[in-house]
Amino acid sequence: MIKPRTPPGVMELLPRDQIAFDRMLGTIRRTFEGFGFLPVETPVFELSEVLLTKSGGETERQVYFVQSTGGLEKGAMERLEQLRTEAGSYEFPAVSADAIRGQVQKVAALPELALRFDLTVPLARYVAEHERELAFPFRRYQMQRVYRGERAQRGRFREFYQCDIDVIGKDALSPRYDAEIPAVIHAVFGALGIGAFTIQMNHRKLLRGFFEGLGIEGERQDAVLRELDKLDKRGADAVRETLLGEEFGLAAEVADRLMAFSQVRSAGHADALARLDALGAGTPLFEQGRDELRAALERLRAMGVPESGYAINLSIARGLDYYTGMVYETTLDAHPQIGSICSGGRYDDLAGHYTKSRLPGVGISIGLTRLFWQLREAGLVDTADSSVDVLVALLDDAGLDHALALSQRLRAAGLNVETQLEPRKLAKQLQYADRAGIRFVAIRGENEAARGAVAVKDLRRGEQFEVAEDDLGRTLLVEREQLRVQARTRAEPEAGE
Amino acid sequence: MIKPRTPPGVMELLPRDQIAFDRMLGTIRRTFEGFGFLPVETPVFELSEVLLTKSGGETERQVYFVQSTGGLEKGAMERLEQLRTEAGSYEFPAVSADAIRGQVQKVAALPELALRFDLTVPLARYVAEHERELAFPFRRYQMQRVYRGERAQRGRFREFYQCDIDVIGKDALSPRYDAEIPAVIHAVFGALGIGAFTIQMNHRKLLRGFFEGLGIEGERQDAVLRELDKLDKRGADAVRETLLGEEFGLAAEVADRLMAFSQVRSAGHADALARLDALGAGTPLFEQGRDELRAALERLRAMGVPESGYAINLSIARGLDYYTGMVYETTLDAHPQIGSICSGGRYDDLAGHYTKSRLPGVGISIGLTRLFWQLREAGLVDTADSSVDVLVALLDDAGLDHALALSQRLRAAGLNVETQLEPRKLAKQLQYADRAGIRFVAIRGENEAARGAVAVKDLRRGEQFEVAEDDLGRTLLVEREQLRVQARTRAEPEAGE
Structure with a gap:
């Protein structure tokens, strides 16, 4: 007997949690499609x-390699043959340390296949491979699981969903696309209904231009950025001290301006614009970044995104090698400790390893597995009701064929129906439905049958009513729709804005 | 520069094919949910x-193993250490052949993780692991990709979707559930609209009981079954000859009765019952199988499944070790060469390797990747229209904010909208929409703007019409819904039955 268990670091859900998770996936998918993104x-x-085009790096060390049984055996036999060949020409002790190490590591180091660790590298490969068959700007969404051999730890997953959108241009992509992205973020988290949130924006050109203006150039920019990125963790005083210290040797005035810059946060649309103005004149790069940020803010307003939903936050940097323009993070207002729940930005060239075409783009990613886990921990998502709308009860064997036929009619009306196929005490059937999270139980006793009617227990409202059998489907659909509208109204408090 | 390409044996789709594929997945999912199955x-x-609880077997040889980079390095170093230790105590040539082979193969043989090769073993593990938290009969659907290191071959995939449903009982599961399964199959393929199909049913107890009656017992039953399974491939004469030959040594009369039995096919409900009756009396096992088959036929009729949709086919056996009751295969009437597109059956014990509880069940699987590929080859599925309903055109920069706002209003109405963010010649925008499979283009020129109206190009119908801007969302929704109804009517020719 083998103990049934999953590997560590995966999130496996019971059905009602899976339903809640799937609803989030469905909401995200519908919103992405609403904005004209295509599935990949x-x-x-x-x-x-x-x-593995990039050498080294944290991600590469976390890659999972894949080998078929045949591949494993072939690899083992090849190693064996190599060892035997070499053993024939050397004394064994001489060959054991280095030659064997080399052979074993060489074969072990690169199996033919590896699991994707994000959706960006596969996107780059996809766009480069299918370049001629795609229309640009190419708008794609992708919602799949990715794999990282992370250290096992609470809330860290080795398998997790990413939900990504990207717009990829060929040769060029207008900065106007940068403004559309936060509108998608706003729509997604509005529809998910997990509370108020703020999309925080910054611009890498504004950042780099500002550094330039202070005489900080090249790699020193990266070092300063990395230091400023620790503001939340280390606190302002510690960071300032480091900037003044031996490693950076910045003048006090420069350090103060850096600290003040990265502490800029806006509250509202006009405030964001005013704070950008208040930064004073800068280098051409700085001005270009500021212009693009301003334009994005204006576009967001034109799209009707409420100003409480976005802000500038000049401390945000994101991945240092990758992003080149707008960068985004999104935080839940009431749960800042969760950190960014949706991040991304603008990059200059998606697929330089695979194609000579220049493919600039802008995109974001939602790590849904982690988010779902955090929302559950914070009590912000509940176990869902069952996806089953109605249980058709069965009181005696004679009623079976009628129960089956009634179930089919309810399905044809658009309801999800489970049929009780063996008669049990009604109390047991009600208890089962209640535990399973099924809202309605349709019961057809002798009296109801005589009247051509069905009794319906609404376990959610604790009510019972009777309805003509022919009207049952329509009635339950209306009830279900009412509940959905109520849920949506609760989820979107901003609907009136 | 690295050539961008996928590994062999995977099916990667361009977006419009992905949309067609996703619609099939969505249809299957909705139908499964309609019958009260819960997602896992x-x-x-x-x-x-x-x-890998079972020893040996074809599937096990096709397993993909997974190892993190850390695991690979650790494995390689362990091997190395073992080799060095042994080298210290033996002459090398003595150790090289067997000891090294043993060590290398031992370490190579079982990496910690392996990719699932079907959804049945994971289901068994899931149900055994979460037994106490699940309500039985447990109805689950699961639609995920599985992995098999098959020989690379046209139409054979190493990564493919399976769409499974199973009902799992605890201790027992009424045969009534066996009748529900073909009703689900019927609903799925009816909704997919890929032409007429027949669900072919047989019963393992009927089969084994019939063999018993002919004096064929135990392992000889399996051997005969395997032989009869080759009827399609080898032809009746060759199979009969084998049954009469040395290996089986059956009497001519026995062979003839076997051949006649396995050639039984029904056409229509009454014919199926009549053919079952015509088999004559049999052993208790035979009679139990026949009773269950009859009952399933009656339940199917009660559920309104048209009699053209199902048949008995006494040649069907399916997996020899696994199934113990009803077995199902499904074939497209016009494309028998595609083979079974949905198969499954009843089994006695799902998870004997993981739990002492007896968990009988019944289920089916659709191999959607292969089916989709075959349907495309046969011209039965088209590239889909875009998931984008409408392109909001942009004639000049001044119109940008209005185009963005209009797009948002259309989204709020429930449409999928792409906004043209940079002005181009209208002809270019129409051409882009046409190529992308987007049906509607909304154009707001000066004249339309003055009237508060929008011009709409319907690229599908080749028409243009004007509509008040406030009515645009509703109008396009109605148009879209009409097209869907038309498509559904085409897909379900049986709707009137």
Whole structure:
């Protein structure tokens, strides 16, 4: 007997939690599609050679490699043959340390396949591979699981969903696309109904231009950025001290201006514009960044995104090598400790490893597995009701065929129906429905049958009513729709704005 | 520069094919939910020890193993240390052949993780692991990709979707559930609209009981079954000859009765019952199988499944070790060469490797990746129109904010909208929409703006019409809904039955 268990670091859900999770996935998908993004799915594994184009890096150390049984055996036999060949020409002790190490590591180091660790590298490969068959700007969404061999730890997952959108241009992509992205973020989290949130924006050109203006150039910009990124963790005083210290040797005035800059946060649309103005004149790069940020703010307003939903936050940097323009993070106003729940930005070239075409883009990613886990921990998502709308009860064997036929009619009306196929005490059937999270139980006793009617227990409201059998489907659909409208109204407190 | 390409044996789709695929997935999911099945997702990998409970077998040889970079390095170093230790105590040539082979193969043979090769083993693990938290009969659906290191071959995939449903009982599960399964199959393929199809049913107890009656017992039953399973491939004469030959040594009369039995096919409900009757009396096992088959036929009729949709086919056996009762296959009437597009059956015990509880069940699986590929090859599925309903055109920069706001209003109405963010010649924008499969283009020129109206190009119908801006969302929704109704009517020719 083998103990049934999942590997560590995965999130496996019971059905009612899976329903809650699937609803979030569905909401995100519908919103992405609402903004004209097209679906893409890529294989779970890529050729290692294709996936691992960048050398080194944290992510690469976390890659999962994949090998078929045949591949494993072939690899083992090849190693064995190599060892035997070499053993023939050397004394064994001489060959054991280095030659064996080399052979074993060489074969062990690069199996043919590896699991994707994000959706960006597969997107780059996809766009480069299918370049001629795609229309640009190419708007794609992708919602799949990715894999990272992270240290096992509470709330850290080795398998997790990412929900990504990207717009990819060919040769160029107008900065106007940068403004559309936060409108999508706003729509997604509005629809998810997990409380008030703020999309925080910054611009890498504004950042780099500001540094330039202070005489900080090249790699020193990255070092300063990395230091400023620790503001939340280390606190302002410690960071300031480091900037003044030996490593950076910045003048006090420069350090103060850096600290003041990265502490800029806006509250409201006009305030964001005013704070951008208040930064004073800067280098051409700085001005370009500021212009693009301003334009994005204006576009967001034109799209009707409420000003409470976005802000500028000049401390945000994101990945240092990758992003080149607008960058985004999103935080839940009441749960800042959760950190950014949706991040991304603008990059200059998506697929330089795979194609000579220049493919600039802008995109974001939602790590849904982690978010779902955090929302559950914070009590912000509940176990869902069942996806089953109604249980058709069965009181005796004679009623079976009628119960089956009634179930089919309710399905044809658009309801999800479970049929009780073996008669049990009604109390048991009601208890089962209640535990399973099924709202309605349809009961057809002798009296109801004589009247061509069905009794309905509404377990949610604790009520019972009778309805003509022919009207049952329509009645339950209306009830279900009412509940959905109520839920939506609760989820979107801003609907009136 | 690295050539962007996928590994062999995967199906990666362009967006409009992905949309067509996703619609099929969505249809299957909705139908499964309609019948009260609950969603389950399991991790892509399981612990090797848990996944590979059965020894040997074709599937096990096709398993993909997974190892993190850390795991690979650790494994390589362990191997190295073992080799060095042994080298210290033996002459090398003596150790090289067997000891090294043993060590290398031992370490290579069982990495910690392996990719799932079907959804049944993960279901068994899931149900055994969460037994106390699940309500039985447990009805689950699962639609995920599975992995098999198959020989690369046209139409064979190493990564493919399976769409499974199973009903799992605790201790027992009424045969009534066996009748519900073909009703689900009927609903799924009716909704998919890929042409007429027949659900073919047989019963393992009927089969084994019939063999018993002919004096064929125990393992010889399996051997005969395997032989009869080759009827389609080898032809009746060759199979009969084998049954008469040395290996089986059956009497001519027995062979003839076997051949006649396995050639039984029904056409229509009454014919199915008549053919079952015509089999004559049999052993208790035979009679139990026949009773259950009859009852399933009656339940199917009670559920309104048209009699053209199902038949008995006494040649169907399915997996020899696994199924114990009803078995199902489904074939497209006009495309028998595609083979079974949905198969499954009843089994006695799902999770004997993981739990002492007896968990009988019944289920089916649709291999959607292969089916989609075959339907495309046969011209039965088209590239879908875009998921984008409308492109909001942009004629000049001054119109940008209005175009953005209009797009948002259309989204709020429930439409999928792409906004043209940079002005281009209208002809270019229409051409783009046409190529992308977007049906409507909303154009707001000066004249339309003056009237508070929008011009709409319907690229599908080749028409243009004007509509008040406030009515645009509603109008396009109605148009979209009409098209869907038309498509559904085409897909369900049986709707009138």
